[in-house]
Amino acid sequence: MQHFISDLHLCPEQPETARAFQAYLHGPAADASDLWILGDLFEYWTGDDDLSSPFHTEMTSALAALAAKGTRIHVLVGNRDFLLGPLFADAARAELVSEPVVISLEGETTILMHGDSLCTDDLAYQQFRAMVRNPAWQTKFLAQPQALRHQIAADLRARSEMGKQEKAAEIMDVNQASVTATFEKYGASRMIHGHTHRPACHKLVVGDLARERWVLSDWHGRASWLQVDQSGWKAKVL
Numbered sequence: 090m091q092h093f094i095s096d097l098h099l100c101p102e103q104p105e106t107a108r109a110f111q112a113y114l115h116g117p118a119a120d121a122s123d124l125w126i127l128g129d130l131f132e133y134w135t136g137d138d139d140l141s142s143p144f145h146t147e148m149t150s151a152l153a154a155l156a157a158k159g160t161r162i163h164v165l166v167g168n169r170d171f172l173l174g175p176l177f178a179d180a181a182r183a184e185l186v187s188e189p190v191v192i193s194l195e196g197e198t199t200i201l202m203h204g205d206s207l208c209t210d211d212l213a214y215q216q217f218r219a220m221v222r223n224p225a226w227q228t229k230f231l232a233q234p235q236a237l238r239h240q241i242a243a244d245l246r247a248r249s250e251m252g253k254q255e256k257a258a259e260i261m262d263v264n265q266a267s268v269t270a271t272f273e274k275y276g277a278s279r280m281i282h283g284h285t286h287r288p289a290c291h292k293l294v295v296g297d298l299a300r301e302r303w304v305l306s307d308w309h310g311r312a313s314w315l316q317v318d319q320s321g322w323k324a325k326v327l
Contacts, residue, residue: 090121090316090318091122091125091318092123092314092316093281093315094113094124094305094308094314094315095129095167095282095283096128096283096306096307097130097307098169098308099144099148100132100144102132109308109311109327110308113312113314113327114152114155117314117316118160118314119155119158119160121160122159123162124160124161124162125281126164126183127204128203128205128284129203129284130170130173131148131173132246133169133239133243133246135238135239136172136235137175137177149180152181153181153182156183157182162181162183163184165187166185167205167283167284168205171221172227172230188202188206189275195322197279198275198277198279199279200271200275200277200281201280202282203283205284206218206267207263207284208262208264208267208284208285209266209267210264211261261285268302269295272300273296279302279303280301286309289303290302290303303315311326312327
């Protein structure tokens, strides 16, 4: 059995989500052979020295406790926590993996992504994404004092929320041509991603073949995951 989650946006300001995460790790997740976290586990991560925060330490330790019971944990970074690094991975006993990840899932070739790279209609965001994923930008950012990095991250989040109010909803969703191209590139029959906060299972045809695109839910007000095992693919809620 494998579990897939994304977009928890864990932060001290949302204690109910943190409690739900803890309950999930101590409950359903313990039965999974693999837990895949497809981005935005944290609301922000400005460098691995954020482990000095008691909150981040608590959440990371909870993952490590799950790993100690035998569940393999795989983490893709998202648009909020793209600076997760090796110190976090060691502390969480998790594997950091680069997207896209292509796996065989109950016999189905499946693409795993955060999902933001598919939102190609949002040109301003894609330019920002290219900037912050640049190693030179990251090196310069990580050289700043932690307090300044936190302030920059807060400013960026505020600007992002303001920007969403000015964008059409369609622009912030995936581009269908990008989805099709990704399916064709990797020869997959299924895709799992988060980011858009629009949970659904989309059925489509690409190259005369039936495909499925599973979009994971965010965790605002609910703890949810996609569970895949021999009995099928099921969206679950705690």
